[in-house]
Amino acid sequence: MTMIQIRDVNKRYDDGFHALKNINLEFRQGEMTVLIGPSGCGKSTTMRLVNRLVSPTSGTVEIGGRDIRSIDPVELRRSIGYVIQSVGLFPHMTIGRNVAVVPRLKRWDADKTARRVDELLDMVGLKPDLYRDRYPSELSGGQQQRVGVVRALAADPDIILMDEPFSALDPLSREQLQEDVARLQQELHKTIVFVTHDMDEALKIADRIVLMKDGEVVQSDTPDRMLRRPANDFVRTFIGQKRLEAGGAADVAEREAGPDLGGFVMADGPTVNDVMVTQPAVTYPGRGLAEAITTMERRKVDSLYVVDRQRKLLGSVSIYNVMDSYGDEDKTVADVMMPVRYSVQSGTPLTQAVELLASHRLHNVAVIDEDSRFIGLITRGSVVRHLAEKLPHGDNGEEPGSSTGLGPQGGNREEHS
Amino acid sequence: MSAGLSFFEFLGERLPDLLLALREHLTLSLIAVLIGSAISLPLGVLLVYSRIGWLNSAVFFLANLLQTIPSLALLAILIPLMGIGARPAVLALLLYSIMPVLRNTYEGFRSVDPHVLEAARGLGYSAAQRLLRVQLPLAVPYIMSGIRLTTVYVISWATLATLVGAGGLGQLIVSGMGVNQPYLIVAGALGAIALALAADLLLGWLESALGRRFGLRGGAAA
Structure with missing residues (x-):
């Protein structure tokens, strides 16, 4: 059922900037719709139409079939949850008061509000007795945004708007919050409009993805169909963009220049070299643990492969290994790294690597050359993207590797099991 | 004047005069700060929301200008307009009190994180x-630190109020000069200093109490 309907909406600012061009979208009840696109594409503006923070120059927005211009904006906003990137907790109110903001605006009685606050804090793993009376400045960024999320849920709204809620967080908190939100959504089935510029995040949480560019909707589809049938080159580039950021630029350029990369590569069987990320995040055995964390943060991964100066693969460290021993300043990566159990040789057919991923429930597999030098990484995300690129129309028969049960989730996180 | 008296004996003898001057002084200052804040607080809020660019500059220019008029001159100008007594004194003092409160209110409202407002x-x-x-x-x-600053200044400036016949601790000083009685001058000056310190202490305490009430961990004030 359609919850929110945006019809023929245009937004033109006084300075002549045409921010939204003829937007037609529907957000279905109980679904998480992710608006994604490069900055300035109008994704936030589109979201803000829904709670009247932006009013359209022309066109209409309806919620449950009712034109929202007929609803008082303040009342409308109290009935819609709202989470913003910078969290925006009120610094002069305790955590409990922050969560209680909308119930208090709606004049709930004090007991009901207090019970609701405790219930919500519990929901995101913040012990009410410990956190209720603290102030936002006493919480970490991840904890603050968790409060930001439950504040939006407080008065049990049907619709929740989330404007890049996790993009300012460190990778670990971001991952946890994505999981929190996915889990809450499983229970609560809210109609969520979620804005992000991170394709991995979108693939992970979305029921439906709306890709925007220059104030227009380029494609609106399920994550799966968007990967199988990107509407045009822009979509393809955008899906692949993260991969480029992950350091595979040279890799992609090579493959795109290669002669044998028509639509039939699948038949010839691609090798791991075609798909791997060529500059995965690494660290060295002598590095300190804080340095390892900084590298993880910079590369947005939660684990690193450890190599020596000749790039020979020595082991791997995950954020958990590092955090366990973080207090000990004398420890280095060499002290906490784990041996690498699975790796594939350069030139191995992709199917073998995919089987390895699936049968051992790995998040990724290292690719090494004859001298056991670490040359690349197969991640679930890289496989999915490869498929997306090679099957632009999704009609080349059965999707290879589909039997392995690899979904779009997994992104290019370089986790080790 | 009995020259043989010690300062404390002198204080004892003139205590009623002293207390009267102290009360006048305090009343003048308080009224000036209260009315001044009642004007500058809403004005500051108004300026935050004003979309008329030149209005802000004009108001701040005017408030700054008021601040630069020598107090003696301001009082002299007010006598032909308002006569003598407490009224011109209060007016002059409140004009001086506007700027700090106005400026701090404006800055305080402007300092609120736009994301929090969003x-x-x-x-x-x-x-x-x-x-x-x-x-x-x-x-x-x-706002509180603006009021605190203003109050301390106004108490100090209020010693001049005696020139328009408004009394206060300045009266003791001027009389002391007239009859060459240093004790009187010292008593007036010490009274003004003590009053200013007490006000500063009290408002400082209020400031931190309000800060706790609103959950602000210090450091937020300008």
């Missing part, structure tokens, strides 16, 4: 609720 708007605070429940409490430390 969140408040998105969550369904009306414009008035945003002002009273979000911006005002967050601006309180700034």
Whole structure:
């Protein structure tokens, strides 16, 4: 059922900037719709139409079939949850008061509000007795945004708007919050409009993805169909963009220049070299643990492969290994790294690597050359993207590797099991 | 004047005069600060919301200008307009008190994180609720430090009020000069100093109490 309907909406600012061009979208009840696109594409503006923070120059927005211009904006906003990137907790109110903001605006009685606050804090793993009376400045960024999320849920709204809620967080908190939100959504089935510029995040949480560019909707589809049938080159580039950021630029350029990369590569069987990320995040055995964390943060991964100066693969460290021993300043990566159990040789057919991923429930597999030098990484995300690129129309028969049960989730996180 | 008296004996003898002067002084200063704040606080809020660019510059220019007029001259100008007594004295003092409170109110409101305001708007605070429940409490430390500063200055300047016949501790000083009685001068000066220190202490305490009330961990005030 359609919850929110945006019809023929245009937004033109006084300075002549045409921010939204003829937007037609529907957000279905109980679904998480992710608006994604490069900055300035109008994704936030589109979201803000829904709670009247932006009013359209022309066109209409309806919620449950009712034109929202007929609803008082303040009342409308109290009935819609709202989470913003910078969290925006009120610094002069305790955590409990922050969560209680909308119930208090709606004049709930004090007991009901207090019970609701405790219930919500519990929901995101913040012990009410410990956190209720603290102030936002006493919480970490991840904890603050968790409060930001439950504040939006407080008065049990049907619709929740989330404007890049996790993009300012460190990778670990971001991952946890994505999981929190996915889990809450499983229970609560809210109609969520979620804005992000991170394709991995979108693939992970979305029921439906709306890709925007220059104030227009380029494609609106399920994550799966968007990967199988990107509407045009822009979509393809955008899906692949993260991969480029992950350091595979040279890799992609090579493959795109290669002669044998028509639509039939699948038949010839691609090798791991075609798909791997060529500059995965690494660290060295002598590095300190804080340095390892900084590298993880910079590369947005939660684990690193450890190599020596000749790039020979020595082991791997995950954020958990590092955090366990973080207090000990004398420890280095060499002290906490784990041996690498699975790796594939350069030139191995992709199917073998995919089987390895699936049968051992790995998040990724290292690719090494004859001298056991670490040359690349197969991640679930890289496989999915490869498929997306090679099957632009999704009609080349059965999707290879589909039997392995690899979904779009997994992104290019370089986790080790 | 009995020259043989010690300073404390002198104080004892003139205590009623001293207390009267102290009370006059305090009343003048308090009224000036209260009326001054009552004008500059709303004015500061208004300027934050004003979309007329030149209005802000004009108001701040005027307030700055008032601050630069020598107090003696201001009082002299006010005598032909308002006669003598407490009224011109209060007016002059409140004119001086406007600038610090106005400036701090303005800065305090402007200092509120725009993201916090965006969140408040998105969550369904009306414009008035945003002002009273979000911006005002967050601006309180700034406003309080403006009032504190102003009060201390006004108490010091109020010693001149005696020139327009408004009494106060300045009266003791001027009389002391007239009859060459240093004790009188010292008593007036010490009284003004003590009053200023006491006001500073009291308002400082109020400032931190309000800060605790609004959950601000110090450092937020300008």
